[in-house]
Amino acid sequence: MNKDKEEIILLAHGDGxxxxxxxxNNIFLRHFDNPLLRPLADAAVLPAQxxxxxxxxxxxxxxxxxxxxxxxxxxxxxxxxxxxxxxxxRPRHITASFIIEEGFALAALEKIAASMAAAxxxxxxxxxxxxxxxxxRGHVDKIFISTAGVGMIPDNLGLGCHRLRPGDAxxxxxxxxxxxxxxxxxxENLGLEGGLQSDCAPxxxxxxxxxxxxxxIKIMRDLTRGGLATAxxxxxxAGGIDIYLQEALLPVDAAARGGAEMLGLDxxxxxxxxxxxxIVDPTEAALVVEILQRHPFGRDARVIGEVRAGKGNVYMETxxxxxxxxxxxxxxxxxxxx
Amino acid sequence: MNVLNKLHDPALGRKMVGRVRELxxxxxxxxxxxxxxxxxxxxxxxxxxxxxLRGVLAGLLELRSGPGCPVCVTAARDxxxxxxxxxxxxxTVATFGxxxxxxxxxxxxxxxxxxxxxxxxxxxxADAVELARQxxxxxxxxxxxxxxxxxxxxxxxxxxxxxxxxxxxxVYSVHKSVPxxxxxxxxxxDVRVDGFLxxxxxxxxxxxRAFAFIGEEFGIPAVVAGFTPVDILDAIHMLLEQVLAQNAxxxxxxxxxxxxxxxxxxxxxxxxxFYPGDAYWRGFGLIPGSGLFLSDTFARFDAxxxxxxxxxxxxxxxxxxxGDLLRGIITPADCAMFGRxxxxxxxVGPCMVSSEGACAAYYHYGAxx
Numbered sequence: 001m002n003k004d005k006e007e008i009i010l011l012a013h014g015d016g017x018x019x020x021x022x023x024x025n026n027i028f029l030r031h032f033d034n035p036l037l038r039p040l041a042d043a044a045v046l047p048a049q050x051x052x053x054x055x056x057x058x059x060x061x062x063x064x065x066x067x068x069x070x071x072x073x074x075x076x077x078x079x080x081x082x083x084x085x086x087x088x089x090r091p092r093h094i095t096a097s098f099i100i101e102e103g104f105a106l107a108a109l110e111k112i113a114a115s116m117a118a119a120x121x122x123x124x125x126x127x128x129x130x131x132x133x134x135x136x137r138g139h140v141d142k143i144f145i146s147t148a149g150v151g152m153i154p155d156n157l158g159l160g161c162h163r164l165r166p167g168d169a170x171x172x173x174x175x176x177x178x179x180x181x182x183x184x185x186x187x188e189n190l191g192l193e194g195g196l197q198s199d200c201a202p203x204x205x206x207x208x209x210x211x212x213x214x215x216x217i218k219i220m221r222d223l224t225r226g227g228l229a230t231a232x233x234x235x236x237x238a239g240g241i242d243i244y245l246q247e248a249l250l251p252v253d254a255a256a257r258g259g260a261e262m263l264g265l266d267x268x269x270x271x272x273x274x275x276x277x278x279i280v281d282p283t284e285a286a287l288v289v290e291i292l293q294r295h296p297f298g299r300d301a302r303v304i305g306e307v308r309a310g311k312g313n314v315y316m317e318t319x320x321x322x323x324x325x326x327x328x329x330x331x332x333x334x335x336x337x338x
Numbered sequence: 339m340n341v342l343n344k345l346h347d348p349a350l351g352r353k354m355v356g357r358v359r360e361l362x363x364x365x366x367x368x369x370x371x372x373x374x375x376x377x378x379x380x381x382x383x384x385x386x387x388x389x390x391l392r393g394v395l396a397g398l399l400e401l402r403s404g405p406g407c408p409v410c411v412t413a414a415r416d417x418x419x420x421x422x423x424x425x426x427x428x429x430t431v432a433t434f435g436x437x438x439x440x441x442x443x444x445x446x447x448x449x450x451x452x453x454x455x456x457x458x459x460x461x462x463x464a465d466a467v468e469l470a471r472q473x474x475x476x477x478x479x480x481x482x483x484x485x486x487x488x489x490x491x492x493x494x495x496x497x498x499x500x501x502x503x504x505x506x507x508x509v510y511s512v513h514k515s516v517p518x519x520x521x522x523x524x525x526x527x528d529v530r531v532d533g534f535l536x537x538x539x540x541x542x543x544x545x546x547r548a549f550a551f552i553g554e555e556f557g558i559p560a561v562v563a564g565f566t567p568v569d570i571l572d573a574i575h576m577l578l579e580q581v582l583a584q585n586a587x588x589x590x591x592x593x594x595x596x597x598x599x600x601x602x603x604x605x606x607x608x609x610x611x612f613y614p615g616d617a618y619w620r621g622f623g624l625i626p627g628s629g630l631f632l633s634d635t636f637a638r639f640d641a642x643x644x645x646x647x648x649x650x651x652x653x654x655x656x657x658x659x660x661g662d663l664l665r666g667i668i669t670p671a672d673c674a675m676f677g678r679x680x681x682x683x684x685x686v687g688p689c690m691v692s693s694e695g696a697c698a699a700y701y702h703y704g705a706x707x
Contacts, residue, residue, distance in 0.1 A: 188461055190461065264381075266388075316390075318388070318389050318390040319346075319348035319351055319352075319389070319567070320348070320352060320355050320389045320390060320571075321352055321394055322390015322392070323390055323393060323704075324387065324703040324704050325702070325703055327701070
């Protein structure tokens with residue numbers, strides 16, 4: 001396309017006037033349309049619910065905005081939905097606020113909105129409110145999205161670290177590190193090969209199946225920033241137990257392993273956007289694996305370790321028969337991965 | 339199964355652990371103490387910790403870290419110079435990520451960046467040239483920290499910048515050479531190791547022959563090692579065989595990557611762009627002929643000459659024992675600050691910062707691993 005004719009976001013698109021209205025109608029309402037959003041009032045009016053509600057907030061600043069396996073829009077929906085899902089909630093509604101840099105291509109914004117709409121449809125949630133701000137060039141980098149999400153928690157469900165017992169099985173639903181490596185490779189133009197792509201996906205479907213059929217799910221955590229290592233450490237500390245992981249059992253696919261090895265990164269600490277860790281009663285571990293493996297987002301699901309009595313440490317039993325500590329990530333951060 | 343999978347094969351690894359333990363037990367019995375080997379390379383330090391090998395061999399064999407982490411051996415005065423470069427308006431320093439968190443006297447590149455200085459993290463020296471090309475109004479300085487492995491790449495970046503006619507690109511070279519520091523370590527004689535695990539990547543450039551003096555002059559066995567668990571176990575096995583046979587030769591256990599004579603092309607590039615000079619190392623002070631400085635032909639790409647900054651002399655951080663650690667006198671756990679005042683989140687010395695630093699490895703993976 002001729003650069004001069006390309007339609008771009010102007011400061012006026014964020015001034016609350018005509019252009020703002022046009023933007024909201026032509027892009028956001030067109031893609032997100034639903035009865036709760038349609039009035040475009042100052043607040044969405046939702047029917048009151050009884051029982052417990054989960055409420056989460058998230059912000060997305062990923063660079064690059066488009067990457068293999070997704071984009072900032074899909075990430076925003078999946079990230080919000082997954083926070084609710086691992087809390088045991090059934091995600092219902094989300095909000096989305098856009099902070100856009102002046103000069104951002106309208107076509108790119110449209111593509112982001114479309115992929116958000118597709119992710120919403122897949123996850124069964126609706127966008128019920130939002131906001132748009134445009135800032136001068138250089139004041140943000142391209143586009144940032146801030147979300148909130150609500151979901152209902154079934155009455156009989158009680159997840160929590162207090163339920164953890166020695167012998168509980170630790171599971172993960174597939175290969176680790178793919179999102180973090182994909183973003184790094186795309187941003188730095190590293191050209192990592194082998195079909196590496198983000199695992200960005202809404203997990204509420206697969207988690208719902210688990211919770212419907214298993215009563216022994218004790219806690220779940222999505223494995224975003226800090227990866228599996230950080231999530232395991234947080235759970236161990238909160239529960240006052242130790243977690244032992246088996247290095248030989250960790251699922252890291254060939255693409256992620258190759259990339260991580262080349263860059264000297266540990267997949268255990270790399271971000272995922274479609275992976276969660278579950279700790280379950282050992283008697284149900286086989287059933288959980290079976291249910292997960294039947295779902296497209298859980299083909300490589302497996303037991304990777306167990307809970308033992310302890311004081312909040314995470315250990316890795318290495319392939320050579322050694323044991324090492326897994327601690328919080330410190331230093332060497334990869335900024336702007338989500 | 340391809341070669342790489344084979345080298346990560348847990349079954350093969352465990353079998354080799356058994357054989358190494360057996361040999362180590364015999365060697366320890368003969369010596370009347372655990373065998374003491376030094377892994378020179380920071381990547382080996384990390385690999386050994388990550389596989390839990392230290393714990394598996396505990397009591398029979400100790401693996402002590404040496405001066406093989408380039409960020410760690412960079413002298414405090416050079417860190418200070420880099421910080422001073424970053425403070426110059428209009429200058430962007432381009433550096434590998436590890437360097438930004440290393441504490442200088444008062445500040446660090448990370449802190450300078452947060453205050454608005456131009457500090458850019460790159461993955462290859464070529465990225466720094468690209469940065470200079472894209473930002474003609476800024477002076478881009480590549481911080482050349484590394485051994486024989488990264489020096490040729492820095493040289494190629496200068497060659498590339500010259501081809502592009504870039505006047506705004508320079509290199510602050512604190513590149514160093516590994517054989518001289520091992521000679522210095524042996525001459526100091528404050529640690530007596532039974533063998534050296536030699537760095538595989540450095541040897542790929544220098545050749546295993548560059549380390550022949552370790553056996554010939556100092557009577558200590560040495561083996562060039564690769565980086566997978568199987569590679570490392572294989573090299574340890576070869577060292578133990580030598581200890582038991584009272585042999586002292588430099589062998590190459592990484593034959594599919596390292597040649598005796600090294601990589602002549604890389605050596606030629608280094609000779610063209612650098613000259614060996616006396617360089618400061620953390621923990622060692624001045625070591626003759628150990629630094630790789632830009633030759634006069636490329637003076638215009640030498641940030642040291644281009645900016646000619648005067649920075650005040652700075653001492654190593656008070657209480658920091660990185661120097662003793664790099665000389666192999668202590669392990670991280672012997673430092674009173676390790677894990678207490680000095681952690682990866684709040685590092686006092688560079689060995690806790692670098693992804694190849696021994697303190698970072700011991701902290702992340704457990705002090706006994």
